[in-house]
Amino acid sequence: xxxxxxxxxFILLNNSAFLYAQGYYLERGQNGIGIQGxxxxxxxxxxxxxxxxxxxxxxxxxxxxxxxxxFEEKLLGEEVSATALSPFITLHAVxxxxxxxxxxALSASYESDSYSSTVLTQNNLELNASGYTIGMSIYGDxxxxxxxxxxxxxxxxxxxxxxxxxxxxxxxxxxKETGTVVGIGFALLFQTAPKTIFGISPALSxxxxxxxxxxxxxxxFVL
Numbered sequence: 001x002x003x004x005x006x007x008x009x010f011i012l013l014n015n016s017a018f019l020y021a022q023g024y025y026l027e028r029g030q031n032g033i034g035i036q037g038x039x040x041x042x043x044x045x046x047x048x049x050x051x052x053x054x055x056x057x058x059x060x061x062x063x064x065x066x067x068x069x070x071f072e073e074k075l076l077g078e079e080v081s082a083t084a085l086s087p088f089i090t091l092h093a094v095x096x097x098x099x100x101x102x103x104x105a106l107s108a109s110y111e112s113d114s115y116s117s118t119v120l121t122q123n124n125l126e127l128n129a130s131g132y133t134i135g136m137s138i139y140g141d142x143x144x145x146x147x148x149x150x151x152x153x154x155x156x157x158x159x160x161x162x163x164x165x166x167x168x169x170x171x172x173x174x175x176k177e178t179g180t181v182v183g184i185g186f187a188l189l190f191q192t193a194p195k196t197i198f199g200i201s202p203a204l205s206x207x208x209x210x211x212x213x214x215x216x217x218x219x220x221f222v223l
Contacts, residue, residue, distance in 0.1 A: 021090035021107065024139060024151065025189060025197045025220040026058035028095045032197075034063070036218025042210060045071045053088070055220075061090040065109075080117040086110065102140045107157070109133045124168040131161030137183070151187040153203075156180060182206045183214075195222040 022034030037050045046069070053063020067084045088109035096103045115127040135157025141149045158180050166172035185203035192198045200217040 021061040021088070021092075021105065022053050022055035022063070022220050023058050023061045023090060023092045023105070024153075024187070025199055026055055026222065028058050028097070030058045031056055031223040032058070032220045033223065034218060034220040036199075036216050038065075038067070038214060038216040040067075040205075040212055040214045042212040043072070045069050049084075050218075051088075059092045059095065061088075061092075063088055078117050078119045080115060080119075082113060082115045084111055084113045086112075096140055102138055105137045105139070107133075107135050107137070111161075113163075125165060126167075127163065127165050129161060129163035131159060133157050133159045135181075139185075141189075147191040149189040151185075151189060151201075153183070153185040153187065155183040155185070157183070179207060192219075196220075197222070 022032050025034065026032050032055045034053050034055065035050070036052075038048070040047045040049075047067045049065060049067030051063055051065035053061055055061045065086045065088060067086070069082045069084070071080055071082075086109050088107065090105050090107040092103055092105045094100060094102070094104040110132050111130060113129040119125075120127060135155055137153050137155030139151055139153035141151050143149050158178070160176070160178045162174060162176045164172050164174050183203055183205045185201055187199055187201035190198045197220045198218075199220070201215065203214045203216075205212045205214060
């Protein structure tokens with residue numbers, strides 16, 4: 001395959017990691033619960049997933065995301081499926097206000113991936129991967145109407161990922177990948193009710209010569 005299976009899933013889920021946090025929707029002092037769905041795709045694979053999380057005072061977010069990926073290429077002629085679980089935290093270190101024109105967010109996530117395929121099962125093999133991402137993003141709100149904002153964003157993250165392929169005799173092969181990802185987003189936020197915000201966030205994520213398209217949509221409920 002052009003890229004390893006474990007690396008593709010990690011990149012698809014974490015390329016848009018900075019988009020998950022609820023605090024991007026909220027102002028300082030607001031608490032909220034967010035539920036989002038996400039679709040991510042590049043030339044080698046596509047993923048659907050979602051997240052749920054909580055934001056404290058619009059400044060500190062934590063939550064859990066899950067993703068399921070399908071690959072364009074096959075492993076020895078057989079399809080491969082994969083799932084990923086990723087807890088995440090985000091600190092909005094700087095929040096936009098009347099005197100500060102931008103916001104700055106710092107984020108971190110951990111990911112655990114598991115894979116299944118007829119090829120792996122028939123050969124008594126297990127393929128798993130895990131790793132982490134840390135990153136920073138700059139974003140800002142532009143009020144275009146009483147109920148709508150646009151929110152451009154620019155983020156960069158560093159990732160480290162290790163995979164392990166092992167058999168039932170205890171033999172294993174490991175591999176490790178590190179790198180950086182740049183994300184460019186443009187969110188549309190709608191105040192659909194006094195305490196409900198709907199957002200849709202298309203974005204591009206760039207790693208070396210590879211580009212992924214991501215779109216997230218969901219609601220944040222202000223508490």
